[in-house]
Amino acid sequence: MNNTSKSRLYRALIATAFLANGIFQFVTPVLAEGTTAGTTISNEATATYEDPNDPDKPLNTTSNTVTVTVAEVAGITVEYTGLVDNNGGNVEVNDQLIFNYTITNVGNDPTGFRIPNLASTTGPATVSGTLPNGGTPNNLQYSIDNGTTWTNITGSDVTVPNIPVGGQVLVRVPITVQSGAQPGDVITVKLGNTPANAQNVLRSPDGGDVYTVDNADGSPGEVAGAPVNGTREASDTSIDVPVGSAVKTYSLATILKTRTNYNNNNTTNTITDDTLTYGLSLRVEGNDTTGQGITPTALEGTNIQLDTGSGVTTQQRILISDAIPMGTDLAAVPTAPTGWIPVYTTTPVTTDANAATWTTTAPGTLSTVTRVGFINNPATVTSVAPNVTVTGFSIQLAVEAGAISPLQVANIAQVFGQTPGTNAPVYDESGDQNPSNFDGQPGNMTPPLGTDTNGNGVPDTLPDTSVDDGFIDTPATPETGVDGNNDNTGVGQGGEANIFTIEVPVTSAVLNGPVNAPDAIGPSGTTNDDFTNKSSLVPAGTTPGSTLNPQPVAFTNTIRNSGTDPSSYSLVPTPPATASDLPTGTLVTITYGSESRAYVWNGTNFLFDTDRNPATTGDQSAIDATTEYITIPNVPAGTNVNYGVEIDLPAGTQLSTDIDRGFPVPITAFVDDGTGGLGSETVRNTTIDRVYTGYxxxxxxxxxxxxxxxxxxxxxxxxxxxxxxxxxxxxxxxxxxxxxxxxxxxxxxxxxxxxxxxxxxxxxxxxxxxxxxxxxxxxxxxxxxxxxxxxxxxxxxxxxxxxxxxxxxxxxxxxxxxxxxxxxxxxxxxxxxxxxxxxxxxxxxxx
Known part of the structure; x- marks a missing residue:
C-alpha cells in the first residue's frame, strides 16, 4: 500500500476495526475521528403519514429523544515523508541522509505521542550524524510547528503532549552511509515498531515503539478517563534507497487562490468603489503526486532582491507573488499569517516577479504597486515542511476610478522557492491542484517544459523562456488557462487565471415563473418559456375523438424582483407562439390579493373582458389602459410575490390525448413605461400556464x-x-x-x-x-x-x-x-x- 493512499485508509478503517474488536457498546458507541470525544448526540424521530381514506393530508408524529455520548478514542499514524541527501547527488559512502516522518493524531481527543530516540535501519547505514538547527550528534529531532523550530530528543525517548485532533509532529532521523557500502546495496529506515508498518493498532510493548500517551485528566480539551481503545501505536518504513543512486528529492509546492469576497459598497450605479478580496494558501506536498518517483521535501527560500529600508540586498526567501490585475489597484495592506511578511513592488509587470525588486514597506500610494506578495520571516519560518499547508494570506483589490463596466478581473498567483540540498528552483502558479507547475493527471505528470535538463523527471532549472510574468494581458481571453469554478480545479499547462466580471447591475428586472420558481428555465434555455402544466378533469367514459367543456384550472405563479431597486410589476396574458394552440373563447382571469382582471382569447389577441363572459363581445376591448391589468406595487429587491391565474377552456375543446399537446396561456410580467398596455417595455418576463384535457x-x-x-x-x-x-x-x-x-x-x-x-x-x-x-x-x-x-x-x-x-x-x-x-x-x-x-x-x- 503506497503512502499516498494509506493514511486516508487508516482513518476510514478506524470505526470498522473498533466494531470488529468489540469496542463499540450499545450504550456509548465510539465514533472515530471527526466527532469530538464527550460530544452528546441526540436523536428525535419525526414522521408524516396519510390515512388512505383521506389522502394528501399529511399527519405528523414525533418520537422520544435518545442520546449517546461519544467516547474518547486514541489514534495515531506514522508516515514517511521523504529524505534529503545533505550534499546532493548520488548516495555514497559517508553521506548523511535525513529521513523525515510525520506523526498524526487521528483520534478524537488531544493526546501525547511517545517518540523513541532511535530508528531501525537495514543495509549499510546507521542512525548517526548531526542534524541542522543545533542538532545533538546521533539524536533524532522533532518539531510541533511544521518545521519552523526543531527540538533534540536527548534521552532515550520523549513524550510530546497535547497534540490536538488532526495535529502533527514532524520527526527527522539522521542516517550515515557506512564504509564498505557497495553500489546497489539498499538502505531503509523504519520509525516505530509494528508488523508490516501497521497503523493505529493496539500497542504490543517492544523497543522503538511510537505510541499514544493519554493526556492527564483536566488538561485543556481532555475528556476524563482513558481511551476506550487503549494505547495505539504505528510505524512506517522509508522507500528503498540504493547506494549509488541519485535521490530524486524535490519540493512539490502548490499555490492556491480563491476569490473570497466581492463588495459593491451598496452602490448600484457604479463599479469604481467595488472591491474584491482573494485568499491564498501554500501547500507543500508530503507525497509524490507526480508519479516521477520524487521524494518530496520541504520548501525553502530562493534569491530575491529585497529592500528592507537600508538598501537592496539579495536574500533567500520563499516568495508568493500576485500581480495587480488590469483595471484594479491594491486597496489595503495585505494580511499575512504568523511568520510571513507582506511585500510590494513597483517594478513594471514586464519584469518577472522573481527578478523584481521588492520592499517590506508599503508605498504611500498603493495604486503604484504592480505586484503584492509575501515572504517568510527567517527568524520564525525557515522553510515549509512536507504535508503542511500555510493559510491566512489575504489580498484586497479596488476597482480603478476610470474603469468601465463590465470589467473582467483576471489574475493568477505565483510562488518561488527552492529545494533544500539541491537548490533546484521551485515555481508554481495558482488555478489547479498540480504542484510545481507539473502538467498532467495525478500519478502521470511531467515537469514544466524546459525545466528537466537531465531527463530524470525532476525540474532542475526554471523554464527556458523564463517564468510567466503573472499578469493577464487579455482578461477576456486569458493567455493562461481558466479556473472557472474559483476553486483551483483548472486544467492545462501552467496556471489558470481566476476571472470575475464586475458590472453595473440592472436596477430594474423581473423573473416570472412557476410557483416558488420564478427563475425557472424553459426549453429554449431562457426564462421566457418556462412553464407550469396542469390537467382538467376528464369524465369517465370519454372516448377518443370526443370534445368536452373542461372545468376551469387554477395556477399559482411567482414573480421576483431580480433587480436592485424596488419596482412595480404589471401582469397580462399574451398570445401563444402558435395562435391556433389555444381555443377561441378561452377565458383567463389573473388575481392578486383582492383584485382580479379577466381576458378572453379571440384567436389572435387577448381582450379585456368586463363581465367575464366571452359570449358578450360588446364589453371587450384591447388591453391599452392601466386600469385593465393588475399592477403589483413596490416589490422590494430580491422579493418573491405570488399571483393567481385561472384558465377556463371553452366548450368543444379537444382531448389533449387526441392532439398530443396542451393549451398554453403565456403570462407576461413587465415594468410599465407609463403608456397603457404592454408595448416596447424591455423589462419583462414570460411564463406559460398550460392546461391539458387528460395527458x-x-x-x-x-x-x-x-x-x-x-x-x-x-x-x-x-x-x-x-x-x-x-x-x-x-x-x-x-x-x-x-x-x-x-x-x-x-x-x-x-x-x-x-x-x-x-x-x-x-x-x-x-x-x-x-x-x-x-x-x-x-x-x-x-x-x-x-x-x-x-x-x-x-x-x-x-x-x-x-x-x-x-x-x-x-x-x-x-x-x-x-x-x-x-x-x-x-x-x-x-x-x-x-x-x-x-x-x-x-x-x-x-x-
Whole structure:
C-alpha cells in the first residue's frame, strides 16, 4: 500500500476495526475521528403519514429523544515523508541522509505521542550524524510547528503532549552511509515498531515503539478517563534507497487562490468603489503526486532582491507573488499569517516577479504597486515542511476610478522557492491542484517544459523562456488557462487565471415563473418559456375523438424582483407562439390579493373582458389602459410575490390525448413605461400556464398469432388498431400502449405532469368489452387466457374471474367465467414521466 493512499485508509478503517474488536457498546458507541470525544448526540424521530381514506393530508408524529455520548478514542499514524541527501547527488559512502516522518493524531481527543530516540535501519547505514538547527550528534529531532523550530530528543525517548485532533509532529532521523557500502546495496529506515508498518493498532510493548500517551485528566480539551481503545501505536518504513543512486528529492509546492469576497459598497450605479478580496494558501506536498518517483521535501527560500529600508540586498526567501490585475489597484495592506511578511513592488509587470525588486514597506500610494506578495520571516519560518499547508494570506483589490463596466478581473498567483540540498528552483502558479507547475493527471505528470535538463523527471532549472510574468494581458481571453469554478480545479499547462466580471447591475428586472420558481428555465434555455402544466378533469367514459367543456384550472405563479431597486410589476396574458394552440373563447382571469382582471382569447389577441363572459363581445376591448391589468406595487429587491391565474377552456375543446399537446396561456410580467398596455417595455418576463384535457394516453393494438404463438400471414399478423379475423385456435395478442403526452422537463424548475398511481383495468365482461363472455351461448367463454402472457415490465398484474369480475384469482386458463381470467388489473409501479411510453400485453386463445 503506497503512502499516498494509506493514511486516508487508516482513518476510514478506524470505526470498522473498533466494531470488529468489540469496542463499540450499545450504550456509548465510539465514533472515530471527526466527532469530538464527550460530544452528546441526540436523536428525535419525526414522521408524516396519510390515512388512505383521506389522502394528501399529511399527519405528523414525533418520537422520544435518545442520546449517546461519544467516547474518547486514541489514534495515531506514522508516515514517511521523504529524505534529503545533505550534499546532493548520488548516495555514497559517508553521506548523511535525513529521513523525515510525520506523526498524526487521528483520534478524537488531544493526546501525547511517545517518540523513541532511535530508528531501525537495514543495509549499510546507521542512525548517526548531526542534524541542522543545533542538532545533538546521533539524536533524532522533532518539531510541533511544521518545521519552523526543531527540538533534540536527548534521552532515550520523549513524550510530546497535547497534540490536538488532526495535529502533527514532524520527526527527522539522521542516517550515515557506512564504509564498505557497495553500489546497489539498499538502505531503509523504519520509525516505530509494528508488523508490516501497521497503523493505529493496539500497542504490543517492544523497543522503538511510537505510541499514544493519554493526556492527564483536566488538561485543556481532555475528556476524563482513558481511551476506550487503549494505547495505539504505528510505524512506517522509508522507500528503498540504493547506494549509488541519485535521490530524486524535490519540493512539490502548490499555490492556491480563491476569490473570497466581492463588495459593491451598496452602490448600484457604479463599479469604481467595488472591491474584491482573494485568499491564498501554500501547500507543500508530503507525497509524490507526480508519479516521477520524487521524494518530496520541504520548501525553502530562493534569491530575491529585497529592500528592507537600508538598501537592496539579495536574500533567500520563499516568495508568493500576485500581480495587480488590469483595471484594479491594491486597496489595503495585505494580511499575512504568523511568520510571513507582506511585500510590494513597483517594478513594471514586464519584469518577472522573481527578478523584481521588492520592499517590506508599503508605498504611500498603493495604486503604484504592480505586484503584492509575501515572504517568510527567517527568524520564525525557515522553510515549509512536507504535508503542511500555510493559510491566512489575504489580498484586497479596488476597482480603478476610470474603469468601465463590465470589467473582467483576471489574475493568477505565483510562488518561488527552492529545494533544500539541491537548490533546484521551485515555481508554481495558482488555478489547479498540480504542484510545481507539473502538467498532467495525478500519478502521470511531467515537469514544466524546459525545466528537466537531465531527463530524470525532476525540474532542475526554471523554464527556458523564463517564468510567466503573472499578469493577464487579455482578461477576456486569458493567455493562461481558466479556473472557472474559483476553486483551483483548472486544467492545462501552467496556471489558470481566476476571472470575475464586475458590472453595473440592472436596477430594474423581473423573473416570472412557476410557483416558488420564478427563475425557472424553459426549453429554449431562457426564462421566457418556462412553464407550469396542469390537467382538467376528464369524465369517465370519454372516448377518443370526443370534445368536452373542461372545468376551469387554477395556477399559482411567482414573480421576483431580480433587480436592485424596488419596482412595480404589471401582469397580462399574451398570445401563444402558435395562435391556433389555444381555443377561441378561452377565458383567463389573473388575481392578486383582492383584485382580479379577466381576458378572453379571440384567436389572435387577448381582450379585456368586463363581465367575464366571452359570449358578450360588446364589453371587450384591447388591453391599452392601466386600469385593465393588475399592477403589483413596490416589490422590494430580491422579493418573491405570488399571483393567481385561472384558465377556463371553452366548450368543444379537444382531448389533449387526441392532439398530443396542451393549451398554453403565456403570462407576461413587465415594468410599465407609463403608456397603457404592454408595448416596447424591455423589462419583462414570460411564463406559460398550460392546461391539458387528460395527458395519459391509452392506445390499444392487436395482432393474431397461430397456436404456436407465431404471427399469421397478412395484415392480421401485424400489430395495429385495425379489425382482425382470427379462427378458432388462433391467439389474439392485445397490446395497450400507455404514454404521458405532456411537456417534459426541458430546462429546470418547470412544473410537469407525472402520472402516478396508474392502474390499467381490462374487464372482459363489462360493455363494451365482451372478450370473456359466452357470446354465442355454446357453453364456453369465447376466449381463454394464455397463462404467462400478461406482462408489463413496469407493472404488477392482478387477475380476477367471474361476472362481475370481482373475484380475485390467479393466472389460470379455462373455458368458464370461474375457471378463466375475466379481468386484468395492471398496477403500474412508480411514475410515468412526460414523454414516457410503456406497454401492457396479454393474450387470449380463441376457443
Amino acid at each position: 395519459l394516453k391509452l392506445e390499444k393494438l392487436s395482432r393474431i398469432l397461430d397456436a404456436n404463438g407465431q404471427p399469421v400471414a397478412g395484415a392480421d399478423g401485424q400489430l395495429s388498431d385495425t379489425a382482425k379475423s382470427p379462427v378458432p385456435g388462433n391467439i389474439i395478442e392485445y397490446v395497450i400502449q400507455y404514454s404521458n403526452i405532456s411537456e417534459p422537463q426541458s430546462g429546470n424548475n418547470n412544473i410537469i405532469l407525472n402520472a402516478s398511481n396508474v392502474v390499467i383495468n381490462e374487464n372482459g365482461v363489462t360493455s363494451p368489452n365482451n372478450w370473456a363472455l359466452d357470446n354465442d351461448s355454446n357453453g364456453q367463454i369465447d376466449t381463454s387466457n394464455i397463462i404467462g402472457s400478461a406482462t408489463d415490465p413496469n407493472g404488477n398484474i392482478q387477475f380476477f374471474n367471474g361476472n362481475p369480475a370481482t373475484t380475485s384469482g390467479s393466472d389460470q386458463t379455462g373455458t368458464t367465467l370461474t375457471t378463466d381470467v375475466t379481468r386484468y388489473v395492471n398496477n403500474v409501479t412508480g411514475q410515468v414521466a412526460p414523454g414516457q411510453l410503456r406497454t401492457f400485453t396479454f393474450r387470449r386463445k380463441v376457443n
